[in-house]
Amino acid sequence: xxxVDIPPPLPVRDRSDQRDVAxxxxxxMLRRLAEEEATGVxxxxxxxxxxxQGRVVHAESPLAPGLGxxxxxxxxxxxxxxxxxxxxxxxxxDAARLLLDAxxxxxxxxxxxxxxxxxxxxxxxLAPSSTPGRFRYDGAPRLGPLPSVPVxxxxxxxxxxxxxxxxxxxxxxxxSAPLIRADPAGAAQVPPRRRAVLERVDGAxxxxxxxxxLGRQAFHTLVDVRRLTADGLLAPMPVxxxxxxxxxxxxxxxxxxxxDPDIALLKRLRNALEAL
Amino acid sequence: xxxxxECLLEAMRLPGARGAALVDWTSGLALGTVGxxxxxxxxxxxxxxxxxxxxxxxxxxxxxxxxxxxxPPVEDVIVSNHDSYHLLRFVDTSFDSSVFLHLWVGxxxxxxxxxxxxxxxxxxxxxxx
Numbered sequence: 001x002x003x004v005d006i007p008p009p010l011p012v013r014d015r016s017d018q019r020d021v022a023x024x025x026x027x028x029m030l031r032r033l034a035e036e037e038a039t040g041v042x043x044x045x046x047x048x049x050x051x052x053q054g055r056v057v058h059a060e061s062p063l064a065p066g067l068g069x070x071x072x073x074x075x076x077x078x079x080x081x082x083x084x085x086x087x088x089x090x091x092x093x094d095a096a097r098l099l100l101d102a103x104x105x106x107x108x109x110x111x112x113x114x115x116x117x118x119x120x121x122x123x124x125x126l127a128p129s130s131t132p133g134r135f136r137y138d139g140a141p142r143l144g145p146l147p148s149v150p151v152x153x154x155x156x157x158x159x160x161x162x163x164x165x166x167x168x169x170x171x172x173x174x175x176s177a178p179l180i181r182a183d184p185a186g187a188a189q190v191p192p193r194r195r196a197v198l199e200r201v202d203g204a205x206x207x208x209x210x211x212x213x214l215g216r217q218a219f220h221t222l223v224d225v226r227r228l229t230a231d232g233l234l235a236p237m238p239v240x241x242x243x244x245x246x247x248x249x250x251x252x253x254x255x256x257x258x259x260d261p262d263i264a265l266l267k268r269l270r271n272a273l274e275a276l
Numbered sequence: 277x278x279x280x281x282e283c284l285l286e287a288m289r290l291p292g293a294r295g296a297a298l299v300d301w302t303s304g305l306a307l308g309t310v311g312x313x314x315x316x317x318x319x320x321x322x323x324x325x326x327x328x329x330x331x332x333x334x335x336x337x338x339x340x341x342x343x344x345x346x347x348p349p350v351e352d353v354i355v356s357n358h359d360s361y362h363l364l365r366f367v368d369t370s371f372d373s374s375v376f377l378h379l380w381v382g383x384x385x386x387x388x389x390x391x392x393x394x395x396x397x398x399x400x401x402x403x404x405x
Binding site: 217 | 278279280283298300302303304305307308323333334335336349369370371372373374375401402403404
């Protein structure tokens with residue numbers, strides 16, 4: 001399991017620039033980089049975006065399983081083939097290109113996984129952060145055979161996903177905490193994909209860990225977790241009032257602000273969508 | 277081995293095809309679109325089609341019994357109205373996903389039976405090569 005090590009929160013950035021927020025920009029810096037068609041790497045608190053000529057070519061986040069997990073978890077690609085490809089390349093996007101050139105994967109399957117991984121990690125990378133992002137101009141990210149995504153599209157989709165989660169169940173507590181079954185008898189009517197999530201709830205696993213186990217996108221897992229929470233079938237592990245000293249080797253889940261939606265922004269977005 | 281765009285362009289060559297999209301039914305995201313969309317907006321169409329696809333996939337009434345092997349429980353969803361057909365074909369992938377192909381076909385020029393067979397073949401080729 002990937003353990004997220006988030007530094008202590010720094011002073012919150014000044015959010016007085018309401019113009020950009022009103023325009024739906026999740027990161028004013030990202031919007032500027034897109035406008036100047038920048039190429040490089042944007043490192044944010046919860047993830048990293050790779051830009052080539054102002055378009056997003058790849059995204060990574062410690063909160064999302066990533067392309068390698070999606071491709072290898074169910075044997076679509078042998079784990080050794082993925083390892084070999086990543087050893088010979090500088091980024092997962094380059095590795096994917098090598099696999100494509102070698103004919104190890106159907107193009108459609110690879111494009112699909114690539115876009116899934118990009119939007120999934122991008123969602124977390126654009127989550128509200130307590131520290132400013134850093135951009136490094138770098139010629140390495142390139143527009144390649146795999147599809148790239150305009151910054152505006154990733155931002156719009158990320159906002160839509162936040163709204164979707166918020167509508168399913170407004171409390172983000174279950175997104176990052178270890179999960180417990182709330183009603184072990186009530187699982188009869190759960191559809192198969194959601195049941196796979198529910199069956200892995202054991203009081204220790206988090207949504208992210210379940211996503212890794214299933215080789216599934218983290219956001220997809222959050223959708224199921226929120227639906228299951230709304231149905232009263234699972235709940236976040238209650239936080240003990242007087243925490244015991246953690247046993248050796250136990251890493252408490254890092255606190256997240258990932259799906260804490262900006263309600264005012266979401267309401268404006270909803271109104272704008274409904275006005276279309 | 278076709279990519280997403282080639283697959284959608286191939287779907288557009290079917291008689292009467294007006295628009296096609298590859299859509300994720302968990303998130304409602306259109307991963308690729310081509311041609312027209314009803315109302316002119318592919319994003320809204322994708323979100324609405326995703327909701328329909330999800331209902332079909334998640335309600336036991338429409339699935340072919342228990343499918344624990346990860347295959348989509350439903351093959352396709354067909355909606356007809358007075359001037360067109362909508363065909364949603366679930367894509368069976370070897371990796372974890374929840375996507376379908378959405379084809380919009382004019383009723384006068386289209387051939388629903390042919391479109392259904394061809395779209396199924398395209399869905400297979402997209403992920404199997």
